[in-house]
Amino acid sequence: MTTETLPERSTSESAIGVHVKGYVERVRGGELGALPAVFGLVVLCVVFSVLRPAFLSPVNFANLFTQGAAVTVIAMGLIFVLLLGEIDLSAGFASGVCAAVLAVLLTNEGWPWYAAVGASMLTGAIIGTVLGTLVAKLGIPSFVVTLAAFLAFQGVLLLLVKGGTNISIRDETILAIANNNVPPVVSWVAVIAGVAAYAAIQFVKARRRSARGLVADPLILIIFRVAALAVIAGVAVYVLNLERSRNELIVSLKGVPIVVPVIVVLLLVWTFVLHRTRYGRHVYAVGGNAEASRRAGINVDGIRISAFVICSFMASIGGIIAASRANSVDPNTGGSDVLLFAVGAAVIGGTSLFGGKGRALDAVLGGAVVAVIQNGMGLMGYSAGVKYVVTGSVLLLAAGVDALSRKRAAATGRR
Template sequence: MTSLETPVAAAAADLQDERLVTPQGFADSIRAAIRRAKGGDLGMLPVVAGIVVIWTIFQALNQTFLSSTNLVNLAFDMVSLGVIALGIVCVLLVGQIDLSVGSVSGVAAATTGVVMVRHEQSLGLTILAAVGAGAAIGWLYGQVLNRFGVPSFVVTLGGLLGFLGTQLWLLRGENAINLPYDSGLVKFAQLWFVPDALAYAFAVAAAGGFLATGWIRARSRRAAGLSSVSLQWLSVQALLLAAGLLFAVYYLNRTRGVPWMFMLFVALVLIVHYVFTKTKFGRALYAVGGNAEAARRAGINVKAVYTSAFIMCSTLAALGGVLAAARLAAANQSTGTADVNLNAIAAAVIGGTSLFGGRGSAFAALLGVLVIQSISSGLTLLNLDSSYRFIITGAVLLVAVALDSAARRSRQAHGRG
């Protein structure tokens, strides 16, 4: 080895390509973010900026918007739609679509009422029946798509109509089946809050978990000869996260506190995020969504990935239906209808999931549904009818898709795919 080759060999392997370098400090992180933005990788920046703008406008128009009471209500209201949107992220990642998630959630809600009230079964069996029905529907979609080649748009459009009829059939002509107010399911969705001390402990644990996983990843990268984030910058990030979470808990605890229902949603987001980023199946989802033929030639079972994505989507849609019924303490004919389908898809796209497949994250559902429910909550406080909500949500969705398309062209121009 010559003297000219030594410096390169001694440097971290990924320092030879700036696109692969891990930012090691605050300045490096800013430069990396600017570089990614120029290359068309906007990440979550647009939706976070959108939330700040929306909250600022509504707070200026009505001082109640950012009150602790309204934010607790917002945390409750975003859960059922957010869980459904989380399922939509799964199918969008593989370049498919599911237009029937609202109807599937309605079937799950009706199943909840029938099993719990009419047949007087236990809560565990009720949830298992409802969520199991959703998983079966997702498996059916996968089989039709894989065996007959029917586009997912058509398959799920048929499912939208068919399962809406199934929902009405389960209710047997009744407008609603009321769930017992003293049941654990209804209390969970309306009355149960995380104890103050435990909520603070969760906030600290989340920051500690971020620090621990970041340190483990940095050590692994250094052992492999790659660049890694510095411990100092990682500690600063963890402290900022802890401060933000502790303040959020303190603010919500000024009234009722942090709902257990919202904690369930956050837990689901973290679990799905882990599946997407840390498992072989998650990598297969992104690969199939990026280029299905290339994924097939790489040895990935594309048909199995499609089926799994639809099962995840329908299962989460069914769980969202159960939570919606619990929140209303009733399973009725309107559960899952109206704008649930479009809002769930809009939430996933607004949160940063690409309609073209291969790009997105579990946090897209959380951020996207926060945008939609913030708009709904703000307009309600201003005593404006739903027409304004549809117009504003549609405009935000159009902007999100336009940004996604522009970013996609920029990534292709910069050779980032």
């Protein structure tokens, strides 16, 4: 019995050793991925938890999700543009314009919520089509096009809200997006189903690779990933399901905020698009080398236009979330620091400003870092000026790490 199990154990250990060695070599070669963002997120959470124990309270934990939701969603769309080596400076105010369309149709015109949401998303798609066409077909640099749109959309937003009017949103469905919670039982069912689905996908993927004679992840590594996901998701749901109300007899506040599953669904959709479809492979190809992609028969202009469409479409969803959280739309919706934080979230999460490298997950990780910085420093009583300085420093550090990793990758032949 012992002689039968030892070879299996040694084989498993050698397979893990190969994967660990390969990962270390990739990191040393400049392929850092999300490692800096994860490390920074852990450090920030530990520091703020020590300095302000209230940081880990259920109330603040839930607030972190709603606080960073709009920026995370906008950053998820920006990643498609950044993957091509382009930039969209208008995404912030584009979200504000789409939110204003939603508010005007809901409050002033009396449209049902689903029609208003559809019109808002359609507005985002039209904005992206116009911007992408100007960049791809006319050859105007994306910086110039989106800078002009940044200025123009401020004016459009002012016109929609009639100068300085604050348009209140009273539709319960829209308000629930960023203000209501998923029932605790439903939260647990969703987590269990999600972890089970992830485990099934991992095992099926490994079996298919083995059947084709390809190198598959060892069983123990798959088990570790599934267990890690189960622990992280389980702890998060447990904390969010705790009572957060000061007086639960008046109102009960517990459960996962509705905006969380919205972000998870968007993350899964865009991760699938980027990594499991021909379109996603074309996006990476164009971002890596547009001329080579054109010679390979890829519709480069179409890819560029579609990336801006996705970016503005996601900005519309971010605007809807922001309007839901604020219960209104005003001239500042989508303005101020929204764009800066969205771009910062994408870059901090690991997306390269030079194109060709990035994932939808980067927006979530980077958005979490930005939200933690803003939230933690707010709890410590720092002014907005200090928050901007710290966030800007983290963004500069992330861009520096990206530049150095690219140089390292080029030097080692991994670029």
